[in-house]
Structure formats: structure tokens, C-alpha cells
Amino acid sequence: MALVGRKMEKLETVKAEIESTCSVKISLHSCDIREEDRVKETIADILVAHGKIDHLINNAGGQFPSPLNMISGKGFETVVRNNLTGGFLVAREVFNQHMMLQLGKKDMSITNIIADMWNGMPGMGHSGAARAGMLNFSETAANEWAPVRVNAVAPGFIASSGMDTYPEPMKQTIMQLDKTIPLQRLGLEAEVSGALVFLCSPAASFISGSCIRIDGAAPNARRIWPVGTGKANPAFNSFHLGGVPEVIQRRDAERASKKGN
Numbered sequence: 001m002a003l004v005g006r007k008m009e010k011l012e013t014v015k016a017e018i019e020s021t022c023s024v025k026i027s028l029h030s031c032d033i034r035e036e037d038r039v040k041e042t043i044a045d046i047l048v049a050h051g052k053i054d055h056l057i058n059n060a061g062g063q064f065p066s067p068l069n070m071i072s073g074k075g076f077e078t079v080v081r082n083n084l085t086g087g088f089l090v091a092r093e094v095f096n097q098h099m100m101l102q103l104g105k106k107d108m109s110i111t112n113i114i115a116d117m118w119n120g121m122p123g124m125g126h127s128g129a130a131r132a133g134m135l136n137f138s139e140t141a142a143n144e145w146a147p148v149r150v151n152a153v154a155p156g157f158i159a160s161s162g163m164d165t166y167p168e169p170m171k172q173t174i175m176q177l178d179k180t181i182p183l184q185r186l187g188l189e190a191e192v193s194g195a196l197v198f199l200c201s202p203a204a205s206f207i208s209g210s211c212i213r214i215d216g217a218a219p220n221a222r223r224i225w226p227v228g229t230g231k232a233n234p235a236f237n238s239f240h241l242g243g244v245p246e247v248i249q250r251r252d253a254e255r256a257s258k259k260g261n
């Protein structure tokens with residue numbers, strides 16, 4: 001397993017977590033996926049360390065919240081590079097340096113993480129545009145790079161540590177998000193990884209050019225119908241090391257205190 005991100009400290013933490021659970025060879029690579037030369041070097045380093053890359057999960061990404069009319073050209077480009085160009089560069093290098101030379105010999109896949117950007121992504125329009133581009137890139141690559149399977153996974157609102165990186169006004173919105181989702185709760189990281197494990201497995205060997213939505217049916221909510229019944233379904237909570245983001249802990253504490261009053 002090769003873990004890639006900008007900050008080595010974060011990667012060390014994840015490595016230690018995985019090693020506390022199972023025995024697997026893990027290499028760590030500090031790389032900003034927006035830097036083309038660095039991406040080329042990183043993929044080459046991974047191939048030296050492991051000799052192969054069977055499955056790529058293109059997960060790196062993120063953005064800052066802003067209405068469209070306040071986003072500068074530089075800000076828009078920064079987010080597009082983070083959520084579209086960077087993922088393309090990583091996938092291209094994995095394909096060119098390894099997968100292209102192994103076609104037909106084994107099952108290989110690329111999964112690009114996008115987001116719930118259907119019908120637009122208000123407050124994060126730069127990211128919505130980039131993620132829509134990533135979906136279209138995945139569809140093209142599924143054709144040009146077959147038999148490598150290329151798919152997208154589109155998470156909706158997932159209770160991850162990423163939620164704690166947003167400013168306070170947005171945290172207020174995050175604390176109300178569950179009410180906008182037909183399944184009446186946020187998703188868990190384990191519920192995204194379940195789909196990723198499936199897509200990397202032989203059980204998904206005829207799935208390519210597809211997108212799996214993991215969003216509790218949020219894009220299916222309609223103004224003419226109440227959202228959900230007030231009841232949530234049980235979550236697939238399989239990460240024993242997973243944590244609850246601070247913003248969600250705060251939400252639950254506030255709701256418990258209101259109930260107590």
C-alpha cells in the first residue's frame with residue numbers, strides 16, 4: 001500500500017493506524033498532486049518500492065467555501081487544479097508508467113473520488129465544476145484505458161475530519177445537514193470505503209465508466225415532498241479507529257442539551 005499526501009505527519013499517523021490493525025507493506029510519499037514533475041517522481045518511487053500498482057484511489061481533494069461571484073481567477077484555478085488536474089496527472093502517470101504495460105494480465109482499476117455536485121454545488125461552485133470534470137474524465141478514461149476499469153465515487157455529506165477544517169459559519173450549516181438528507185443522517189467514512197473496496201475487488205470486474213453515489217439520496221430530495229421521515233437507517237460503522245468530527249460531536253451535545261431542557 002502506498003499513501004500519498006502533502007504532509008508526512010498525517011501519513012505517519014495513518015500508517016501507524018493501519019499497522020496497529022494488520023500486517024501490510026506501507027510506503028509514504030509526500031507529494032502535492034498539482035505539481036506535475038513531483039507526481040511523475042512519486043509514481044516512479046511507488047513502483048520502485050512495490051513493483052506494481054494494481055488499484056489507484058484518487059482521493060486527494062478539497063476546496064474553500066465561497067459564493068461564485070467572490071472567487072478570484074487564482075482561487076478558481078487552485079481548486080480546479082486540486083480536484084481535477086491533480087487527479088488527472090496521478091491517473092495518467094499510474095497508467096503510463098505501469099498499467100499500460102500490464103493490460104490484460106490482471107484486473108486493474110482507478111477510482112476517482114468526486115462529490116455530490118448534481119444540479120450544481122452552491123457555495124463551492126469551483127469544486128462542483130472540477131468534480132463534474134473529473135466524472136467526465138473518468139468516463140473517457142474508462143474507454144481509452146480499457147481493460148483498466150475507471151470509475152468515480154461521489155460522496156455526499158460524510159462525517160470526516162475534513163469537516164473540522166471549515167470556518168465557523170459553515171460549521172453551523174454542517175450541524176444542520178442531516179435534516180436535508182432523506183436517510184436523515186450523515187454518511188460515515190466506512191460507508192465510502194465499502195464502495196471503494198468493492199470497486200477494487202473481482203466482484204466489480206465488469207464495472208467501468210460508472211459512478212457510485214454515496215449520499216443518502218440527498219440529490220433526490222424535492223421541494224414538493226418532506227425530506228425523510230425523521231428516522232435514520234443504521235449506519236455501517238465498521239472503522240474501529242474512525243472518529244467523529246468535532247463539529248458533529250458539538251451538534252450532538254447541543255441537541256442532547258436541548259432535549260434535556
Ligand SMILES: CCCCCCCCCCC/C=C/C(=O)SCCNC(=O)CCNC(=O)[C@H](O)C(C)(C)COP(=O)(O)OP(=O)(O)OC[C@H]1O[C@@H](n2cnc3c(N)ncnc32)[C@H](O)[C@@H]1OP(=O)(O)O
Pocket residue numbers: 061062063064065066072074075076078079082115122123124156157158162163165170173174
Ligand atoms: C457556503 C457553503 C455552503 C456549503 C454547504 C455545506 C457543505 C459541507 C461540506 C461537505 C462537502 C465537502 C467536503 C469536503 O471536501 S471535506 C474535505 C475538506 N478539506 C478541505 O477542503 C481542505 C482542503 N483545502 C485546502 O487545502 C485549500 O483550501 C486549497 C487546496 C483549496 C487551497 O490551498 P493552497 O494552500 O493550495 O492555496 P493557497 O492557500 O495558497 O490559496 C491559493 C488561492 O486560492 C484562493 N483561496 C484559498 N483559500 C481561500 C479562502 N479560504 N477564501 C478565499 N479564497 C481562497 C486565493 O485566491 C488564494 O490566493 P491568494 O492567497 O494569493 O489570494
Ligand SMILES: NC(=O)C1=CN([C@@H]2O[C@H](COP(=O)(O)OP(=O)(O)OC[C@H]3O[C@@H](n4cnc5c(N)ncnc54)[C@H](OP(=O)(O)O)[C@@H]3O)[C@@H](O)[C@H]2O)C=CC1
Pocket residue numbers: 004005006007008010031032033034059060061062063082086113114115116154155156157158159160161162163165
Ligand atoms: N467529507 C465529505 O463530506 C466529502 C468529501 N469529499 C471528498 O472526498 C475526499 C476525502 O475527503 P475527506 O477525507 O473528508 O477530506 P480530508 O480533508 O480529511 O482529506 C483530504 C486528503 O487529501 C489530501 N490532499 C488535499 N490536497 C492535496 C494535494 N494537493 N496533494 C496531495 N494531497 C492532497 C490531504 O492531505 P494533506 O493535507 O496532507 O495533503 C488529505 O489527506 C476529498 O477529495 C474530499 O473533497 C467529497 C464529498 C464530500
